[in-house]
Amino acid sequence: MNIGTAARQSGLAPKTIRYYEDIGLLTADRAANGYRDYSNEDVHRLRFVQRSRSLGFSVEECRQLLSLYTDRDRASADVKAIATEKLGEIDRKIAELTGLREMLGHLVENCHGDARPDCSIIDGLSGRSRDH
Amino acid sequence: MNIGTAARQSGLAPKTIRYYEDIGLLTADRAANGYRDYSNEDVHRLRFVQRSRSLGFSVEECRQLLSLYTDRDRASADVKAIATEKLGEIDRKIAELTGLREMLGHLVENCHGDARPDCSIIDGLSGRSRDH
DNA sequence: CATAAGAGTTCCAGCCGCTGGAAGCTCAAG
DNA sequence: CTTGAGCTTCCAGCGGCTGGAACTCTTATG
Numbered sequence: 001m002n003i004g005t006a007a008r009q010s011g012l013a014p015k016t017i018r019y020y021e022d023i024g025l026l027t028a029d030r031a032a033n034g035y036r037d038y039s040n041e042d043v044h045r046l047r048f049v050q051r052s053r054s055l056g057f058s059v060e061e062c063r064q065l066l067s068l069y070t071d072r073d074r075a076s077a078d079v080k081a082i083a084t085e086k087l088g089e090i091d092r093k094i095a096e097l098t099g100l101r102e103m104l105g106h107l108v109e110n111c112h113g114d115a116r117p118d119c120s121i122i123d124g125l126s127g128r129s130r131d132h
Numbered sequence: 133m134n135i136g137t138a139a140r141q142s143g144l145a146p147k148t149i150r151y152y153e154d155i156g157l158l159t160a161d162r163a164a165n166g167y168r169d170y171s172n173e174d175v176h177r178l179r180f181v182q183r184s185r186s187l188g189f190s191v192e193e194c195r196q197l198l199s200l201y202t203d204r205d206r207a208s209a210d211v212k213a214i215a216t217e218k219l220g221e222i223d224r225k226i227a228e229l230t231g232l233r234e235m236l237g238h239l240v241e242n243c244h245g246d247a248r249p250d251c252s253i254i255d256g257l258s259g260r261s262r263d264h
Numbered sequence: 265c266a267t268a269a270g271a272g273t274t275c276c277a278g279c280c281g282c283t284g285g286a287a288g289c290t291c292a293a294g
Numbered sequence: 295c296t297t298g299a300g301c302t303t304c305c306a307g308c309g310g311c312t313g314g315a316a317c318t319c320t321t322a323t324g
Contacts, residue, residue, distance in 0.1 A: 016283085033290060076248055083243070111212045124183075145311085151310075185310095
């Protein structure tokens with residue numbers, strides 16, 4: 001199948017698929033006319049990458065996961081290690097964002113938000129606030 | 133004061149400060165020797181940007197905030213609007229990450245993580261899992 | 265006073281992960 | 295036969311820095 005079909009079936013943009021080929025993440029056969037030609041198994045791999053990316057894995061991690069995916073002899077522990085590491089990262093990001101949310105939330109709450117120039121958000125950002 | 137001192141006091145890297153000047157976010161006086169020369173007020177502004185960036189505002193948003201910071205006549209409502217919008221974005225990001233966390237958490241939980249090649253994480257990523 | 269270290273300057277290039285756009289090819293429908 | 299969609303390649307740019315080269319300037323020490 002052509003790249004457009006593979007794109008639709010995998011949820012990736014054609015441009016993205018070409019880019020992945022460019023950086024050597026995935027290869028594709030070529031038809032006689034020079035068009036890329038994708039098998040169902042290729043689409044599986046594309047979707048695998050799409051899901052992994054959307055779960056927060058970097059392209060390099062996808063490369064690793066993909067080789068683990070392809071290598072039927074690898075231990076599941078190898079995969080679990082990568083996924084667990086990622087889980088930690090996600091947790092750290094959530095914690096960080098939650099902190100941000102709290103701080104910014106305070107600022108917004110304390111800002112009267114009217115026509116007066118006095119603004120606790122600006123004060124907070126400039127480090128002139130009384131607490132924290 | 134020189135850029136290094138301003139950097140230390142604002143929590144930004146000298147490179148970053150030069151970059152901000154490059155893109156016209158902040159300007160700096162020059163001393164006779166050509167070195168950038170920062171006043172205490174400059175450092176205030178640098179720190180303002182540093183905080184804003186660390187709270188998740190983009191450089192462009194920082195530019196807006198900075199002009200609101202500098203303009204003593206603006207209404208606090210203007211600032212509040214930007215901050216509230218940002219708060220929504222942060223909430224969306226948290227929700228997204230929480231979703232990811234849950235999904236990846238399930239996969240990791242179900243993976244026995246031993247030497248066997250059978251792996252529920254790989255299965256999940258490849259879209260072969262039974263549920264979700 | 266010579267010299268060496270450290271901090272400043274400029275500019276160019278690269279990171280990640282795409283995405284847009286130009287110019288040219290191929291293919292299917294009308 | 296023409297039109298338009300879809301494919302190809304390549305080059306450039308996004309955001310937000312960061313690294314490195316090559317240079318000048320300042321400061322401390324022998």
